[in-house]
Amino acid sequence: EWGLRLRTAATATTAWTLARFGDPVARLLRAPWRDNPYPIYERIRAQGPLVRSKLGLWTVPGRETCDAILRDHRFGVRTSDGRQGDPQAAAAGLQLSLLELDPPDHTRLRRLAAPAFRPRKLAQYREHIEKITHELLDAAVERGSFDLIHDLATPLPVRVISELLGLPAVGAEQLAHHGAVLGGSLDGIRSARQLHRMRRSAADLETMFAELIEQRRADPGTDIVSDLVAGLDGERLSSGELVQLCTLLLVAGFETTVNLIGNGTLALLEHPEQWDRLRENPDLAEAVVEETLRWDPPVQATVRIAHEPVEVAGRTLSRDSLVLVLLAAAGRDPATHSAPEHFDITRGDTEHLAFSSGIHYCLGAPLARLEAEVAFRALATRLPGLHRAGTVSRRPTTIIHGLSALPVGTDKGR
Numbered sequence: 433e434w435g436l437r438l439r440t441a442a443t444a445t446t447a448w449t450l451a452r453f454g455d456p457v458a459r460l461l462r463a464p465w466r467d468n469p470y471p472i473y474e475r476i477r478a479q480g481p482l483v484r485s486k487l488g489l490w491t492v493p494g495r496e497t498c499d500a501i502l503r504d505h506r507f508g509v510r511t512s513d514g515r516q517g518d519p520q521a522a523a524a525g526l527q528l529s530l531l532e533l534d535p536p537d538h539t540r541l542r543r544l545a546a547p548a549f550r551p552r553k554l555a556q557y558r559e560h561i562e563k564i565t566h567e568l569l570d571a572a573v574e575r576g577s578f579d580l581i582h583d584l585a586t587p588l589p590v591r592v593i594s595e596l597l598g599l600p601a602v603g604a605e606q607l608a609h610h611g612a613v614l615g616g617s618l619d620g621i622r623s624a625r626q627l628h629r630m631r632r633s634a635a636d637l638e639t640m641f642a643e644l645i646e647q648r649r650a651d652p653g654t655d656i657v658s659d660l661v662a663g664l665d666g667e668r669l670s671s672g673e674l675v676q677l678c679t680l681l682l683v684a685g686f687e688t689t690v691n692l693i694g695n696g697t698l699a700l701l702e703h704p705e706q707w708d709r710l711r712e713n714p715d716l717a718e719a720v721v722e723e724t725l726r727w728d729p730p731v732q733a734t735v736r737i738a739h740e741p742v743e744v745a746g747r748t749l750s751r752d753s754l755v756l757v758l759l760a761a762a763g764r765d766p767a768t769h770s771a772p773e774h775f776d777i778t779r780g781d782t783e784h785l786a787f788s789s790g791i792h793y794c795l796g797a798p799l800a801r802l803e804a805e806v807a808f809r810a811l812a813t814r815l816p817g818l819h820r821a822g823t824v825s826r827r828p829t830t831i832i833h834g835l836s837a838l839p840v841g842t843d844k845g846r
């Protein structure tokens with residue numbers, strides 16, 4: 433949804449042409465900058481706190497200004513006349529619930545969805561998440577070398593969120609496929625084939641959740657879907673709202689966490705001294721999570737739309753201006769972090785905006801943190817000889833930033 437809007441503002445061809453002429457945002461959409469966007473963020477930062485792209489977007493690299501915009505109620509996620517920010521996504525039948533709503537609808541839905549993700553509630557799942565992690569590692573280690581993305585980082589969040597939602601375990605591969613299709617489309621829809629695949633995935637998920645919701649209405653269980661169906665204080669969501677919310681929870685639940693585990697593991701393996709620190713003290717797993725979120729976050733940016741003229745960093749943005757809030761650049765702001773380009777799991781200043789800020793602050797942050805912490809701890813304690821064993825591949829996407837393959841060896845004897 434974030435990137436779709438980005439793409440709406442820029443057709444593939446103009447982006448391509450502008451990239452050649454050095455427009456920073458256009459460059460972010462293309463390899464190799466897409467794979468390593470950090471130098472582009474620094475170029476934007478050097479131009480000031482608010483930089484206009486020829487694609488018609490304003491970009492914001494600094495932590496303070498990003499945070500201020502995300503918390504400012506004069507910005508929203510829809511245009512001022514209430515249209516969904518992205519007509520392409522709507523046409524493809526994809527509605528991402530909370531992420532695409534402004535208050536008061538957002539406030540109502542968020543209140544109903546929030547209890548399921550409270551840290552205290554999630555702490556009950558820790559043991560279960562550990563069990564799934566160890567099962568996946570048992571199977572992977574058996575083979576000696578494995579692909580960390582395919583064998584751990586993807587199936588762990590898929591299984592966890594499926595179980596929390598009360599989906600049957602069968603079909604995890606299929607869910608991962610739908611997640612990849614919908615996650616990949618965040619950068620925009622580039623072809624009729626992609627649109628077709630996206631429609632099919634959105635429709636499949638809709639059918640699946642509509643059935644599940646009916647079942648839970650008739651026969652409630654202890655899962656999140658049952659809680660959402662039951663509502664809160666007499667307030668209930670419509671069937672359409674429930675389907676959209678479940679789809680968001682499913683897709684947001686694993687398309688991002690897979691990249692937190694993948695990006696963090698790669699960072700550790702590329703900085704052996706940091707890996708050694710974690711091996712010596714696995715309690716640093718939580719710090720690895722925070723430093724990865726600061727240094728190489730799974731969601732690089734989000735978009736806001738000015739609902740009225742707003743002054744930002746000394747300039748006035750007109751109504752309906754699109755602002756690209758560079759969450760990943762905020763994590764490397766030299767005004768907030770010392771030596772921001774260094775991956776250092778023992779640094780104190782890990783403040784980041786990887787989970788956004790303000791009313792859309794990631795609902796699943798406690799769950800993502802818990803899963804990734806369990807994964808890093810398990811890798812450090814069980815596989816001290818972990819190392820890269822082949823070519824790393826990157827996802828061809830800009831907004832979602834992560835790996836499609838990370839082959840590793842375990843060197844049992846090392």
Ligand code: HEM
Nearest residue numbers: 530531684685688689692731734787788792794795796800
């Ligand atoms: C919202 C990142 C994991 C559910 C967001 C936003 C970001 C984000 C940046 C806000 C976007 C904006 O402000 O426009 C991440 C990252 C994750 C992660 C980096 C993993 C490392 C999860 C998980 C779940 C989840 C595990 C649920 C199971 C949501 C929901 C929203 C959201 C429901 C919408 C909240 C709202 O609009 O009020 N996430 N997320 N996320 N996330 Fe996450």
